Amino acid sequence: MPEVKKIATRESYGNALVELGKKHDDVVVLDADLAGATKTGTFKKAFPERHIDCGIAEADMMGIAAGIATTGKVPFASTFAMFAAGRAFEQVRNSIGYPHLNVKIGATHAGISVGEDGATHQCLEDIALMRMIPGMTVVVPSDDIEAKAAVEAAYEHKGPVYLRFGRLAVPVINDRPDYKFELGKGVLLREGSDVTIVATGLEVGSALEAADRLAQDGVSAEVINIHTIKPLDEEIILKSAAKTGRVVTAEEAFIAGGLGGAVAELLSAKLPTKLARIGVDDQFGESGPAVELLHKYKLDGEGVYEQVKAFLG
Template sequence: MADIKKIATRVSYGNTLVELAQQGADNLVVFDADLAAATKTEIFRKEYPDRHFDCGIAEQNMVGVAAGMATMGYVPFVSSFAMFVAGRGFEQIRNSIGYPHLNVKIAATHAGLSVGEDGASHQCCEDIALMRSIPGMVVLSPADDVEARAAVIAAYNYQGPVYLRFSRLATPVFHDPETYEFQIGKGEKLTDGYDIAVISTGLMTNEALRAAVLAKRQGMNVRVINMPTIKPIDEEIILTAARECGRIITVEEHSIIGGLGEAVCSVVSEKLPVPVRRIGVMDQFGHSGPANEVLRDYGLTADNIVNVIRDIVRPDAKA
């Protein structure tokens, strides 16, 4: 069997910026905060150096400059680690981009625990909550290379502020680029099943797919729903899952506070109450270590997901 291709979505981001420029996006400009090698905007800088601006370690200033460029008809992509651009730059994003509803795209790489060895100071598990709270902000969290490329293109074409969440860790590519279609605000049913629905986002979608395979071997049929748009959330696919499956698990590489899980809970609690179990970071900071080991320590693996599935679907069964 051929090896599964793995690509970090931050690399997808850098490559797609170049593709957009090559295809005629003459108004696209890119800003970075002294991290172009890590965010992969260096790919764009190499091809279009006159449209790439390094603002240094000054994220708030970078956001303000990008807002000004947007008022002049440009489409700025501002880039840094999630901790720095969403965390440090929150006030400027809210007041200079969100409030005037400017056409700026915030590209946050190195999100979640999978930053690994960089530790808690860099492991941003609060960014989705922060960006969801800004009125009019679209929040995207793609799961693989194909979806990330499509999300960047969709963000460019969308008129208004967009937050894009990318990972440092290389993840398996499971979408077919020939058939995949991305639409802001739409989820995607990857597997069918009626015992329980698992709704996931970002790199956790691959773990959810693996968990569904493990669960099927144990006689449990799991519906896996990939949710690349956290805001606006796809209420229709959530409510259909609630109606047909009766139970939902959410999985995210983010705090359970303010993220995908709470977005799903808001929908079902108001419109079709069913039990929801959230898998994510449980109101705690991360710690340093190899990315896959850190994810395991916080229960963000297929093995833990299938354990939770079994606890809910077969509460009387022994592991």
Template sequence: MDGVKKIATRQSYGEALVALGAEHDDFVVFDADLAAATQTGKFRDAYPDRFFDAGIAEANMMGMAAGVAAAGHVAFASTFAMFAAGRAFEQVRNSIGYPHLNVKIGATHAGISVGEDGATHQCNEDIALMRTIPGMTVICPCDDVEARAAVRAAYETDGPVYLRLGRLAVPVVNDRPDYEFHMGKAFTQRGGSDVTLIATGLMVQAALGAAEALEAKGISAEVLDIHTIKPLDVDAIVASAEKTGRVVTCEEHSVIGGLGGAVCEALSERLPTPVRRIGVHDVFGHSGPAVDLLHEFGLDAEGVAREVEDFLGR
């Protein structure tokens, strides 16, 4: 995708908050001393009276956001995914999820593509953690267009929302006239008949690149963009699996409990189908340039195409 505009979804998040703030004055933004990295600093600069820095105290920040939401407002609480889903899990579960409050968690720097920050900051478990919380909506947008739409949808959704966002600038693929974002609904990026590639986050771009390479080898791959992992669009997944007979899931997350697990759970109940899961296989990440790490873990177009060919016995 050389020559295509690239934007990090964390940047889209910050800019979307500013745009939303111009339309609505009933929400506030919290951050845990990472406003420059999470891009919430843009909102702070535009609306300083509606921005609160909780310091390096993520669990406290979730409690503060819960208090604001309990008082009838909407709160966005932002930090790295490792801290939002990991360090503050108890507060997210008990103070936000249990009372079903309008707190929207902007979790940036998720996955292997955090790069040089290393294994401790490369959160590959957050989708699994968040989707187990009853009533929690989980969204993982793939590009700038989708991320901006996701922020607006999160604001409009009743109850807690987990927004999974990335550090790495990624190609914009949804700047197209037929694209529409609907919470809980898959978007078919590309039709196909031989295999279904079900992807989320930056793996949508990898799946599209793989589908192009596979087409040159006579393999027709359908690509489903699953931006909303919970609630999952089971009907779209079943319909595509019924058409192609083979499914490959693609995620920048552990294959345990993430998109691949959710898809397997759905298909096992509705339409048992052979599935290959592409993601992080029960290992920690490590330090290195983001693009190199994605290649090493097979989370790029080349890696996806190779796995699909192996899965199909080609």
């Protein structure tokens, strides 16, 4: 079998910013002394006059980004998810969300796949936190192609956007001529009749692998990629839930308040359906190799397969 191309979505973020900068001179990129890790260093090299290193002061960076947005520029404030959604939450809420400013937040190193950096840096609550801010668009790309498309779409969208990227290199799964990215629109990747797997981020790849394994057991799994957590594509989820009667969500985040929470809210209000949520359940992560952590917390293809099988009984 040919080797599957893998790339970390944080790399995609840095590359996409450079391409965006070539096309739009109103793009400004900020980072908090992490240009190498967030890959914004590529933009800094190409457009040094439009890059601002704010130092290790993430809250200040969000305030600066807010100020820049009021001048008509389009700032991309970049740092680890733990600092963007955690340390700077108040500034994101009050300085960006409340006045609904056109700031894009590039949050890298999200989820448990940060690996050896451990629990303090493995931000699992960011989807829930950002989802709660009125008017905030929340996007979790599944691969390199989707990440680049998401950055472009975020620029075109008027209003605050939270973009969640990972450290771990993940398979490219959207390399096909008919791929189309649209904010707020889910993507049906695989049709099925027995169960719906609604996944986001790197869990999309895990869901597809799980679906292959389930097929060997005679189980037909429908797989939906929800790259935009907010606004949620209710139509695609409800249509699939009505067909299969059973739904599983999969995310590299806490199941409380994230994609699983959003889907649970939707189904309970509009189409009560048996639901299982795959993610991290009320516990912190730990230090270790990313791939081993994904396996331990049952977020890899095997883990998703096992949990879906258990759910189906």
